[in-house]
Amino acid sequence: MARKVSSASGSKAPDASGQGDEGFVWRRKDLVGLDELSSDEIVYILDTAESFKEVSTRSIKKVPALRGKVVGLMFFEDSTRTRMSFELAASRLSADTILFTAKGSSVAKGETTLDTVRNVEAMGVDIFVIRHKEAGAPHMLAKKVQSSIINAGDGGHEHPTQGLLDIFTIRQRLGQIAGLKVAIVGDIAHSRVARSNIIGLTKLGAEVIVVGPPTLVPSAIAPMGCRISHSLDDVLGQVDVINMLRIQFERFASNLFPSLREYSRIYGMNSQRLSRSRKDVLIMHPGPINRGVELTSEVADGPNSCILQQVANGLAVRMGVLYLVSQGKVLQTNGFSTRPEGSGRG
Ligand code: CP
Numbered sequence: 001m002a003r004k005v006s007s008a009s010g011s012k013a014p015d016a017s018g019q020g021d022e023g024f025v026w027r028r029k030d031l032v033g034l035d036e037l038s039s040d041e042i043v044y045i046l047d048t049a050e051s052f053k054e055v056s057t058r059s060i061k062k063v064p065a066l067r068g069k070v071v072g073l074m075f076f077e078d079s080t081r082t083r084m085s086f087e088l089a090a091s092r093l094s095a096d097t098i099l100f101t102a103k104g105s106s107v108a109k110g111e112t113t114l115d116t117v118r119n120v121e122a123m124g125v126d127i128f129v130i131r132h133k134e135a136g137a138p139h140m141l142a143k144k145v146q147s148s149i150i151n152a153g154d155g156g157h158e159h160p161t162q163g164l165l166d167i168f169t170i171r172q173r174l175g176q177i178a179g180l181k182v183a184i185v186g187d188i189a190h191s192r193v194a195r196s197n198i199i200g201l202t203k204l205g206a207e208v209i210v211v212g213p214p215t216l217v218p219s220a221i222a223p224m225g226c227r228i229s230h231s232l233d234d235v236l237g238q239v240d241v242i243n244m245l246r247i248q249f250e251r252f253a254s255n256l257f258p259s260l261r262e263y264s265r266i267y268g269m270n271s272q273r274l275s276r277s278r279k280d281v282l283i284m285h286p287g288p289i290n291r292g293v294e295l296t297s298e299v300a301d302g303p304n305s306c307i308l309q310q311v312a313n314g315l316a317v318r319m320g321v322l323y324l325v326s327q328g329k330v331l332q333t334n335g336f337s338t339r340p341e342g343s344g345r346g
Pocket of ligand 1: 078
């Protein structure tokens with residue numbers, strides 16, 4: 001039996017068998033973004049994930065929390081980590097899964113996203129995991145279907161489970177979030193990972209500095225509560241965490257910097273820059289990495305990197321999220337208010 005973890009808010013996450021304590025009650029059927037969540041809800045997800053992490057250390061890595069449920073993995077856009085992580089998370093919770101990928105589907109015949117999801121829902125799916133190139137697609141679906149919707153990345157908008165697993169990893173490695181300084185470096189303009197990280201980290205009391213060339217760091221990001229810098233060298237020695245973002249070439253309409261060599265020279269993380277950073281600085285990257293562009297292999301595979309730990313933690317975070325939305329759906333079906341208790345903050 002996994003331990004029950006007290007959150008900073010005093011809430012009690014469910015243990016790995018799915019048994020929660022009285023107190024905080026998760027009431028949402030969907031997880032579409034961190035923007036909608038209070039700081040208490042974010043901490044509750046992290047604590048729930050903590051209790052599910054122990055399952056992966058067992059010889060039989062399964063719990064019955066979602067036995068009899070069906071999870072639909074709907075990938076309208078490519079993915080390796082998120083798709084496989086959700087699939088394994090659902091399997092460890094004893095759910096059945098069905099996989100949809102846009103390539104080879106009736107999307108090519110003009111079927112809309114809503115029609116596709118409604119048809120799959122008619123097969124008896126309880127929870128949909130949606131990745132889509134259009135920002136807002138999961139939010140639209142959450143309003144239109146009865147099943148739970150989890151956003152697995154919508155365009156340049158949000159990637160809430162990536163944000164959560166990043167925050168989970170920082171908390172695991174550094175013990176806290178409040179008071180930390182976190183640099184998010186690179187292609188902020190196109191990054192749903194940056195948005196979810198900024199939202200989640202600032203709600204939990206971290207200071208976030210976004211770093212990159214003016215063409216990749218829109219000034220409109222500042223009202224999200226972060227500081228902007230165009231010099232990685234200026235912030236290196238100030239921060240506890242450096243999260244290097246992938247350059248999303250597939251979202252570029254035109255060249256936004258002179259050359260990859262130039263980008264890497266000014267904004268790439270390498271051994272020289274690491275030696276000028278804090279000794280225990282945490283180096284993160286959501287993947288997939290453009291090796292030699294955002295960071296060198298020496299840094300990506302070195303002792304300060306927690307890139308594979310992020311991936312490992314993603315499994316526990318997604319188990320927690322799948323479990324919580326299934327509980328929220330039960331409450332909503334039974335007519336309880338969807339307004340979370342104690343959600344005054346954040
Ligand atoms: N980090 C991330 O979302 O990776 P994938 O695109 O492979 O899912």
